[in-house]
Amino acid sequence: MSIVNNLEKIKNNISENVEIVAVSKTHSPEVLMELYNSGHKVFGENKVQELIEKEQEMPKDIEWHMIGHLQRNKVKYIAPYVHLIHSVDSLRLLNTINKEGEKNNRIISVLFQLHIADEESKFGLNEIDYLQLIEEFNKGEHKFVKVLGVMGMSTFTEDKEQVRDEFKKLKLFFEKGKKLIKESDSFTKISMGMTDDYQIAIEEGSTIVRVGSAIFGSR
Numbered sequence: 001m002s003i004v005n006n007l008e009k010i011k012n013n014i015s016e017n018v019e020i021v022a023v024s025k026t027h028s029p030e031v032l033m034e035l036y037n038s039g040h041k042v043f044g045e046n047k048v049q050e051l052i053e054k055e056q057e058m059p060k061d062i063e064w065h066m067i068g069h070l071q072r073n074k075v076k077y078i079a080p081y082v083h084l085i086h087s088v089d090s091l092r093l094l095n096t097i098n099k100e101g102e103k104n105n106r107i108i109s110v111l112f113q114l115h116i117a118d119e120e121s122k123f124g125l126n127e128i129d130y131l132q133l134i135e136e137f138n139k140g141e142h143k144f145v146k147v148l149g150v151m152g153m154s155t156f157t158e159d160k161e162q163v164r165d166e167f168k169k170l171k172l173f174f175e176k177g178k179k180l181i182k183e184s185d186s187f188t189k190i191s192m193g194m195t196d197d198y199q200i201a202i203e204e205g206s207t208i209v210r211v212g213s214a215i216f217g218s219r
């Protein structure tokens with residue numbers, strides 16, 4: 001099966017309202033170009049260095065999504081072009097993104113990443129910090145940032161009911177945030193679901209799935 005067919009198969013099984021970010025980490029620009037040439041222009045990377053290299057080599061109409069943990073000192077490299085940062089998990093990071101947005105005279109779209117898994121190692125805000133971050137954002141000082149919604153990663157487990165419960169939790173966090181955040185009209189996106197759980201995620205309200213291995217094969 002070609003990667004183009006893999007993506008078609010996924011598309012045919014989900015609503016056209018759900019956006020698919022093709023998670024292309026570890027794969028070469030040549031491989032990504034196969035998808036690009038078939039018309040898919042939305043790619044996700046989890047490392048800044050890899051994102052930079054691919055962005056330089058590849059066509060300029062690609063939407064690059066930063067889906068992995070982002071260090072503040074690296075924001076400047078992607079600020080000129082990044083389409084959506086999924087992984088905002090602190091006020092300091094939000095401040096830096098705002099500053100780099102101003103320097104580049106563009107408004108940078110972001111999601112607030114929430115910790116929904118029961119694993120220690122995963123990044124993300126807890127509920128208290130999330131509500132606090134919304135409060136800070138509501139002060140109106142981040143003129144070069146647009147907050148479009150939330151992102152979360154489920155626990156790596158065979159227990160599908162646990163995964164479903166975690167996605168339900170993220171949906172509730174989203175709804176709570178939407179009630180509180182100013183400019184709530186643009187707060188519309190829930191980024192949840194990967195290769196193993198995107199179907200459950202969509203059932204629970206996902207609007208963006210981040211799919212890697214189901215498209216490109218295992219890494």
Ligand SMILES: *Cc1c(COP(=O)(O)O)cnc(C)c1O
Nearest residue numbers: 023046067194195210211212213
């Ligand atoms: C790698 C990665 C994905 C995609 O994982 P697959 O299981 O290959 O679909 C999604 N989101 C994040 C944050 C990732 O790092």
